[in-house]
Amino acid sequence: MEPDPDASWVPCEFQLSNWTMETVAWTPGFPVSSSSLSESNEIFGTPSWMQTCVPNNSSGGQLVEYYAAASEHDPIEKESSFEVELHNMQMQIHSSPIRVFEDVAHKFEADIDMIKVKMHRYPTVIRDLGVRNTVPRIVAIGPYHHNRQELKQTEQAKHVAAYHCLRQSGRSVEELYSAVVSVADDARRLYDKDVMAGIGYEDFRHMMFFDACFLVQYMVWYTDISDKEMDPSLRTFFFSNRSDINHDVLLLENQLPWQVVKTVMRFRPLPLDKFVAPWTTLLQDRHDVKKRPFALDGTYQPPHLLGLLRFYIVGRSDAKLLPKKVAKIRSLSFSVSAIELAEIGITLTANETAELVNMGLNKKGVFFAELSLAPLSLDYARASRLLNMAAFELCTVPNFLDGRVEDSAVCSYLRLLSMLVHREEDVHQLRRKGILQGGAGLTNKEALDFFTSLQSLPGGFCYTRTMVEIESYRVNRSMRTKAHAFFHKKKTTICTVLSTIVAVVSIFGTLVGILVKLKTAP
Structure with missing residues (x-):
């Protein structure tokens, strides 16, 4: 029987003597x-x-x-x-x-x-929203938060994950580490230069090795939380800290270049489609009992895990920027309230898909239209994920109107919601319309604070197209929208008048009936 690969390697110790190799200059983890x-x-x-x-x-x-x-x-x-x-x-x-x-x-x-592939720092508009959405809770992935004292406790778990990653791969330490090194030096240039200035090459290579092994082992566990092949202690650690780890691996400043992750995945394969599929509905509490078919798009090369998951959460669209009838539009407002939409006959509705890119105006008959948005079960975890996906778009898309529709879909989605919400009553209206779902999560006041904090986000492709659709609807149906607006504004008065008329008619009818009976009486 062949011995386990590198059975003498003890990942949780940092002394050089614990590494059983002839060449020690590149020893992972050695400071x-x-x-x-x-x-x-x-x-x-x-x-x-x-x-x-x-x-x-x-x-x-x-x-x-x-x-x-x-x-x-x-x-x-x-x-x-x-x-x-x-x-x-x-x-x-x-x-x-x-x-x-x-x-x-x-x-x-x-x-x-390199803007599409860099490991970006947060733009100011996102960083100002606080540490809840920007700072890892339990694990540092990559160099930006590596020296935080409160995250040091997980470093031991990283070494344990690397140890079991090696054992389950059946390959040697030298082989896996050398493969990581072959891409780590190129990955280094993707990080902020000022941060890299304080980290030597060997330290960075060690960081890439241990962080990638930890991330891949977590992805393996996520695809099958009852995996009997995984070490029980590591499985327990992942399960008990899953909420914090899920939060941390989707932070913009807590990412590994995807080529580093893919390198480790060659040694420790996992069903990536099975890992990604559950994340596509992470913004909703309600899920279909029958799972929808899911397949990875082989043409998309993500820069990191956040970019990968955002790609499938957002979805793809073939929609164009402008509707067909825009010739009569002379000016365009980039802000409209829910009350104004209701006045011109546009109601809010939740669409049937969870993809954020599917938003826009749908005409319903002669006098009405619907503004359709993906439903959202809003809590602090989902708020953080939305903000980090928006931060990714802000950093990687130089011009929102000069790209694909889906490139700025998260910013568009958040900007539309922030435009519609000004009071707690507006949040309640979104709940009534099914756009905000579920009884748990943020209160109306907390949701209002969240949305109003996003009003400085730039309007993305979908947002601009939706505003053009609204203006086109208003202009091309001006007589009908004016009539609808008049009735919407005066509906209380009109209802009162109609009620009075009905009451008068009813009284008149009663009197007529009495008179008829009197005349016919013997």
Whole structure:
């Protein structure tokens, strides 16, 4: 019988002696010594040639010094050709200071080109909504929250997950770790440069290894929580902390590049479609008894787990931006209240699908139309998921009106709801119409506070199209909408008058009946 792979590896200890390998330079989990960090800082401080090669009294020299000072924070490992490259840069800068600007411009352009795949930080509009929606509760995935003291307790669970990931894969430590390293160095450039400046290459590789193993093991458990092959202690940890882990793995700043996750999944396969399918209805409490067929779209390459799940929660649409009849529209309002919609004959309704992209105006007969939205069971967990999906859209879509309909669907959905809600009575109206579902979750006051906090979100593609549809409906049916608006505003008076008329007619009828009886009496 062959021994278990790397049975001597103890993941929860950090001493070098616990790793049974001949080569120890790359040992996962082994901390970088303070002396090596100090040496790195000395090497990567401001090079002496940057201070002396150009006279300080020249404008070019001042620019070079400024550029050098701005580069001091980058402790990237020294490559064998580094001195040669610095010498070449010295010669270029010495001959033409414009090279400084060219270098910055090229880096800036490369950074923008990676906007779809980067591991983004929160935009201000989301960060201002508080730590409840932006800070992990139990586990740090990736470097942005790695040093939070309150998350250190889960580091041991990461090592246990890596240990069992290796055992169940049947592969060696060296093989799996080397595979992660082969993509980790490329993944490093996707994170914020200021954060990466404080993390050495080896530390980052270790982080990618353990975090990816933890995430993949959790995904394996999620597809089958009764999996007998998984270690009982790890299964218990996942089950008892599932709510916090579900919250943390969908935070924008708590993501791993998908190529790192896929690398570990090659060693520890899992049915990804079975993992994704339950998340597609995570915004609702009501689920179909008979499960709908679900299949992954092989054409979509997600940047990370949040991007993957958002893709299937949002759905896809072939809808166009503008309705057919828009020629008469002279101006467009980007805000309309539920009362104004009711006045022109537009009612709110929940659509039959859970996909957020399916929103818009549906005409119902001659005088009426429906504004249809996906239903939502709103609690703090779902509010956090919506905000993080919206943050993903804000960071990855430069222009909401110059892309696919679904690219900004979450922002559109939240903006429409925030537009319709101004009072607790408005929230109650959304519940009556079935758009807000379920008795649990946020109260009317809490839901009102949540929606009104989102009024600064930009309107997405679907939001703009819906507002055009509303305006087109108002303009192209102006006589009917004016008549409906008149009756809606005066409905109380009209009802009172009609009731009075009915009462008078009834009294008159009674009197006529009495008179007829009197005349016919003997």
